[in-house]
Amino acid sequence: MIRHCIFVPVLAGIAIAAAGCGRDIPQERHSYVREATAVEIAALRERQDPLNRSQRQRLEQGEQTEIRRALRFAELVSSSDTAFAGVGFVPGGEMGYAIARDGAGGLFPSTQATLPLEAIATRLDRVIAAGPRGHTLVGVTNAGTLMAWNTENTSQQVVLRPQQSTFSQIRTFDVQALSGTHRIATAVEGGRLEIWDLRSGDRVDMTRLTDEQPRLIARGSRPGQVIFGTNTGEVRVWRGGSGFGLLFATNGPILDLEIDPTGRFVLAAAKDGTVHLRRCCTSGAQQVAAFPFAAREVLFSPDGSQALALPARGAPLLIDTATGEALRLAVATRLRGHDPQFLGAHGGFAMRLGTNGLGIWTLPDRLAPAQFLPRSAPGHGVVAHAISVKHDLVILGTGSNRVEYWSLSRRVYLSDAVHSDAGISEIHVDPSGKRVMVAFADRRVIAFDIDPAQSSPIRIQSNAR
Numbered sequence: 001m002i003r004h005c006i007f008v009p010v011l012a013g014i015a016i017a018a019a020g021c022g023r024d025i026p027q028e029r030h031s032y033v034r035e036a037t038a039v040e041i042a043a044l045r046e047r048q049d050p051l052n053r054s055q056r057q058r059l060e061q062g063e064q065t066e067i068r069r070a071l072r073f074a075e076l077v078s079s080s081d082t083a084f085a086g087v088g089f090v091p092g093g094e095m096g097y098a099i100a101r102d103g104a105g106g107l108f109p110s111t112q113a114t115l116p117l118e119a120i121a122t123r124l125d126r127v128i129a130a131g132p133r134g135h136t137l138v139g140v141t142n143a144g145t146l147m148a149w150n151t152e153n154t155s156q157q158v159v160l161r162p163q164q165s166t167f168s169q170i171r172t173f174d175v176q177a178l179s180g181t182h183r184i185a186t187a188v189e190g191g192r193l194e195i196w197d198l199r200s201g202d203r204v205d206m207t208r209l210t211d212e213q214p215r216l217i218a219r220g221s222r223p224g225q226v227i228f229g230t231n232t233g234e235v236r237v238w239r240g241g242s243g244f245g246l247l248f249a250t251n252g253p254i255l256d257l258e259i260d261p262t263g264r265f266v267l268a269a270a271k272d273g274t275v276h277l278r279r280c281c282t283s284g285a286q287q288v289a290a291f292p293f294a295a296r297e298v299l300f301s302p303d304g305s306q307a308l309a310l311p312a313r314g315a316p317l318l319i320d321t322a323t324g325e326a327l328r329l330a331v332a333t334r335l336r337g338h339d340p341q342f343l344g345a346h347g348g349f350a351m352r353l354g355t356n357g358l359g360i361w362t363l364p365d366r367l368a369p370a371q372f373l374p375r376s377a378p379g380h381g382v383v384a385h386a387i388s389v390k391h392d393l394v395i396l397g398t399g400s401n402r403v404e405y406w407s408l409s410r411r412v413y414l415s416d417a418v419h420s421d422a423g424i425s426e427i428h429v430d431p432s433g434k435r436v437m438v439a440f441a442d443r444r445v446i447a448f449d450i451d452p453a454q455s456s457p458i459r460i461q462s463n464a465r
Contacts, residue, residue, distance in 0.1 A: 071448040086127025091134035130177035176217040187214035220259030229254025248285035260304035269295035355381035374398035388433040397424035421462035
């Protein structure tokens with residue numbers, strides 16, 4: 001078939017080819033069907049006259065593409081309709097994970113595509129790391145069915161059922177990993193303690209209390225030494241088989257319980273406001289605190305020499321485990337602190353202080369913290385944070401939906417990493433300090449390489465429905 005071109009003369013004697021006469025259409029250079037090139041971006045940056053709206057959008061899109069490519073930006077999860085049960089990095093590497101409460105989610109290796117995880121339990125409350133190296137993720141729910149994912153071999157996904165039968169689910173009060181093993185301990189309705197193998201999915205040990213209900217299992221428990229708190233405020237130890245020992249008792253239910261990393265101390269927070277410390281080589285326990293409100297959280301330093309005790313409201317205490325001496329901290333707020341974190345054995349500790357930002361206490365100067373107030377909007381406070389001591393970096397998630405880089409030692413603002421339309425829920429840094437993961441309130445997670453000298457923030461538009 002013969003194609004005909006019709007040319008229409010215009011004032012300057014220039015002919016405009018009608019549609020269908022070829023590809024050299026003048027309007028094509030204004031349609032922006034391709035990504036902006038580096039040359040185009042540089043030219044737009046150097047223009048002396050003001051950019052019009054289209055040019056400004058073109059420049060911003062091009063700069064965002066450059067930034068995301070340089071930082072290995074990845075959007076990880078955006079499909080779930082429920083909040084996240086667990087987000088973070090698998091211990092020891094750059095493998096990330098994001099698992100929603102409905103079980104949706106997956107693993108995110110730094111150099112591979114997303115690895116989806118099978119969703120069995122659909123009412124997850126949280127996700128814990130288990131196994132000798134923390135490479136097994138366990139989805140925890142109080143409905144009785146647990147899910148274990150082996151991040152080193154995703155074909156090994158095991159269903160655990162701490163219950164009497166598939167059709168008679170009973171409540172699971174707590175689940176904790178047993179240090180250095182492929183096993184977990186569960187506190188189950190009916191006065192039961194159970195131990196499960198994460199590789200086979202089998203229950204390997206079980207015992208029942210006739211007079212108490214185990215409600216909380218101590219973090220740091222080991223095989224043959226499962227320490228747990230009861231509904232009446234007792235702290236006991238299960239040494240395997242049916243052998244039990246009473247360590248100490250309080251006047252209220254145990255709200256938090258931890259064994260220090262060296263195995264020398266046990267620390268318990270109770271609803272009656274008391275905090276008790278027990279040394280493994282002594283009988284009984286020492287009461288190291290009595291808050292006017294419930295004692296809700298305890299935390300040991302990595303070497304066990306210090307511990308933090310946080311009340312439901314008011315100033316936390318720093319405890320010297322060798323002497324039992326407790327020092328009241330200045331928190332500059334009447335409200336409670338959030339997300340306490342020790343910065344190495346002797347590097348001090350950090351805590352979010354609501355609208356007063358992030359407080360970091362150094363040792364031995366423990367009374368007044370250095371306060372990191374968001375540069376973007378101080379009144380909005382810090383809603384999430386992550387710290388890399390190795391890279392001298394504090395990463396703040398602010399109430400104004402921004403992620404900011406700060407120097408830990410110099411306490412100065414460095415740059416903005418992210419601007420978002422959606423609220424920020426969590427921030428995590430991988431063990432190497434190379435990657436950061438940010439979870440948003442609109443059920444999305446992003447990851448990117450850390451660059452405190454970042455010239456322009458990554459912009460994230462909300463996908464809230």
